[in-house]
Amino acid sequence: MTMTDCIIPNRKADQNGYVPMPFQGGYQGMHRVAWQILNGPVPKGLVIDHTCHNEDTTCSGGTDCQHRACVNPAHLRAVSHLENVQAGQRVMANRESCVNGHAVSENLAHRPNGRAYCLSCRKESNKALMIRLKERA
Numbered sequence: 289m290t291m292t293d294c295i296i297p298n299r300k301a302d303q304n305g306y307v308p309m310p311f312q313g314g315y316q317g318m319h320r321v322a323w324q325i326l327n328g329p330v331p332k333g334l335v336i337d338h339t340c341h342n343e344d345t346t347c348s349g350g351t352d353c354q355h356r357a358c359v360n361p362a363h364l365r366a367v368s369h370l371e372n373v374q375a376g377q378r379v380m381a382n383r384e385s386c387v388n389g390h391a392v393s394e395n396l397a398h399r400p401n402g403r404a405y406c407l408s409c410r411k412e413s414n415k416a417l418m419i420r421l422k423e424r425a
Contacts, residue, residue: 294340294358305356322359323366334366342375352387376404388412 297318299307306317311324323336330336340363341347341355355363367375385391386406395407 293360294355294363295360296354296357297359301357305353307357307359317356318359319356319364322361323364326361327366330366333368335369335372337365337367337372337375339363339365 297307299309299318301307306319308315309318309321311321317336319338320330320336324330338355338358340358340360341353344355347353347355358364384393386395386409388406388409390406390408392406395409396404397407397410398404
């Protein structure tokens with residue numbers, strides 16, 4: 289499965305990388321709408337996972353992840369939140385480096401909710417935040 293198999297709508301994504309659209313009196317991610325049109329309501333306690341993301345080890349993840357916009361029904365499945373997070377963790381663990389080039393083997397850490405992050409990126413982000421806070425004072 290590659291990005292060429294993905295169906296990416298020609299619409300602007302939100303700040304989280306998902307493409308919103310009006311549906312059933314509110315706004316939902318277009319991927320959720322696509323899944324619901326074919327399968328009915330998303331079962332309670334489940335989320336829609338992009339299998340195209342789980343199989344692409346070159347994806348940087350996060351809000352820049354192009355897979356979040358994919359609406360190809362063959363790339364969508366309903367899973368628990370934990371299973372969705374774990375699928376993303378497998379992708380991160382299979383990479384050699386994070387999006388900023390830090391070696392995953394030396395920097396991979398996990399939040400209490402199981403989500404992976406890069407220790408070096410976290411340190412750099414915290415350092416930049418402290419500088420901004422001092423400048424405001």
